[in-house]
Amino acid sequence: MQSRLPILIFAALMAAIPFVPGMPPFWIVLLDNIGLTALVAMGLVLLTGVGGLTSFGQAAFVGFGAYTTAVLTTTYGLSPWLTLPLSLVVSGLLAVLLGLVTVRLSGHYLPLGTLAWGLGLFYLFSKLEFLGRNDGISAIPPLSIGAFKMLSPGSIYYAIWVAVIISALLTMNLLDSRTGRAIRALRRGHVAAEAFGVQTPRAKMLVFIHAAVLAGLSGWLYAHLQRAVNPTPFGAQAGIEYLFIAVVGGAGYVWGGVLGAAIVVILKEVLQSYLPLILPGSGQVETIVFGIMLVALLQLAPGGVWPWLMSFLPEATGGKKPDTSLKLEQRPRAAGQSSVLLQVEKARKQFGGVIAVNNVSFDVQAREIVALIGPNGAGKSTTFNLITGVLSATSGSISVLGKKVDRAPPQEIVKLGIARTFQHVKLVPDMTVLENVAIGTHLRGHSGPISSMLRLDRADEAKLLAEAARQIERVGLADQMHQLAGSLSLGQQRIVEIARALCVDPMLLLLDEPAAGLRHMEKQQLAKLLRELRDGGMSVLLVEHDMGFVMNLADRIVVLDFGTKIAEGTPATIKTNPEVIKAYLGVAA
């Protein structure tokens, strides 16, 4: 990612603020609040903006953190420093519990589900005896180091902002890693990520916990800043507010969360203190103006303020090219390879009354390019999905190297060395080509989230990126390596998908219409590449409509029509097969 310099400057600036002579203490209070809010918003950035999981319930996790320390320090007299890890653990564990229920929900269920438990927990906070019901818990001890007690807003200021900056660094480190790429791929759906071995439920749970722990940290700090807790700041309204702070700031950006917190906290303060002077009168005038300004802000900058501000900065000129001399160990090959890589036997897939694939059998040998052709709707892509575990067959069997893999999920199939591309390109458009391709290396790295946050993953990461860069060069897109995948032409995006699949170090490559959208020259280059791959020992199974391309490239062709195999053979025999001609041209030859 970018250099550390801006963050250092920011940290120095924040550290200097309390020393500015004549700084009103009230501003420090505001900055404290901004820091507390920013911690929660940062978690939401990761959860919602990056991971695509919308949560209204973050305020409840702030509550867990705050109440944990409140109860333990007052009732049981524990030291606040001891309750810090406990607060984080409680938030994290409850996130696991709630996450088990909600994280699997898709689309709009998730936000609504989180809203529901957010509300429920708020009422629980305000009803439980040991949490002090509506009155909450007061007389919480302040944070202290030795004899120094952080009683004033100015003294806890450092604790808060150290937490914010460390959290931001850890979060950014996490995003810029193997795990981070898996998280960033979540928002675009599961299929592509799972095809490269990402355990999407686990990745989702991970961001959920991360966001909850950050919220718990904010709650812990809040409890020791206010020295009292009550249910009000942990209700649904607060949960909603955190979310819009993240959206206003720019939900996809870690610093967007901090910026959003600053904008919203300051805006509210300004409205509360100055609006009554302009518009005297009863009522929540500031709420009205606040609501209207929020809608206006969204209409002007739907992506949030941070990316809007960043668009004024000169564009960063490309990333650093990874050192391609670093080698990634080859994937272990299954011992005693039989010559039949893939055996499809009487595979059948029914969707209700429609038989998409009807008892199709074929095989792919080692070092062979097999093409699967047929008119639209012949069941080619469905066959691909059966092989790669996206769909499971109604009957029949599929074996890889003689081992049946009928019910295996996509993550297991790719481990066997079968990598694929998609008919409808599934790249993450706002990630660079390099990052997209590096998703393909997911199974060949082993750094987990914790080591990524602490930057202990660099050696592993450098090898993964080197492999990705090598494959990008191999497919001839070295010049586009640092461009956003979404900015490439459709044909180039298909090639990026091939590079991503190659990163798996596969023995069998499944390509779904790789030549669609390519120009003539590009097609020839692609054919050359595929031949090289075959000669290097890889097998290729491809679905393609461009007959010229297929006939010149494939060793063997399997023809499907209406889900049934109608012919199989060398290109020469297929060209003259009357059944095939009939299927394509609709007349008896």
Added chain:
Amino acid sequence: MNTTIMLFLLQDGITNGAIYALLGLALVLVFAVTRVILIPQGEFVTYGALTYASLASGQMPGTAKLALAMGIVAFAFDLFVARKALHGRLILRSVLANIVLPAIVLAVTLYFAGQKPPVAVCIALSLLIVAMIGLFLYRIAFQPLAHTSVLVLLIASVGVHLALQGLGLLFFGAEGQRGPAVLSGAFTAGSLRFTGQSLTVYGITIAFIVGLWLFFGLTLYGKALRATAVNRLGARLAGIRTTLSGQIAFLLASVIGALSGIMIVPITTLYYDSGFLIGLKGFVAAIIGGLVSYPLTAVAALVVGIVEAFSSFYASNYKEVIVFMLLIPVLLLRSLAAPAVEEEKD
């Protein structure tokens, strides 16, 4: 357990459930057509209820002025959008819909305000005012955002909720209000007492459900709305104006909300901020219905109402906890039942 109490609680639950059903239906409708999760649905309820109560007690509701103000803003938006291709008919139509209509309604409201008009007039005026607010709300807040993600729409929806709730306090004050019964009188059957009001609630709920069902099943507009819900782009290509669909959805939602408010304000005291929680319970029903199914939503709403009635009797402290936690098992079931991979697009 006492049978009388049980029947009483059941009746209470069904009355509330009927209201939640209406709100749930409106939420489903708006979400399906516009992808907006309509948090301000609760404000339509309070606006309808409190406008009605104010009118009935001889006060001038501020909502009538709000409708005109929003109409003027909507007119400005119309002009701005069409600034490159302004022509007379367009301006005239916009003036009529956005300024003349709310101005007339404001005048009529002013005329009736001092003199405690009959219940029917109060109802008609309240519905009209809130309907216009709903319509202009779509034009001002949501139509410009129609292309954005569900999340952005949701946040905008929160902003609208905050603004409307603040305005509610401004218009109606912090005290709660009650309105006169729409249908007075009552009769007893066995140990149960049916008030005219609760019968009205049942009647109108059923009428609305049947009405919506007929509207979506039989009319061209209804079908256009359904088409928009299924596929926005496809609907546009087929010549359906998605803007119009959005307007109809918001119009229906605001009318349903206001009507619900008018029906409950004689039974319960409503405050300017009561709408949020009432709307949320409609939400719970809508979620159980999966935000797509009308009949399931209606049934779920009845269940929510009944659970609420019983838990407020047995564990009144935990009433809200129980109602909202009701969702968790439902969501759990849903996610277990449908672990299928769903590709999301924003």
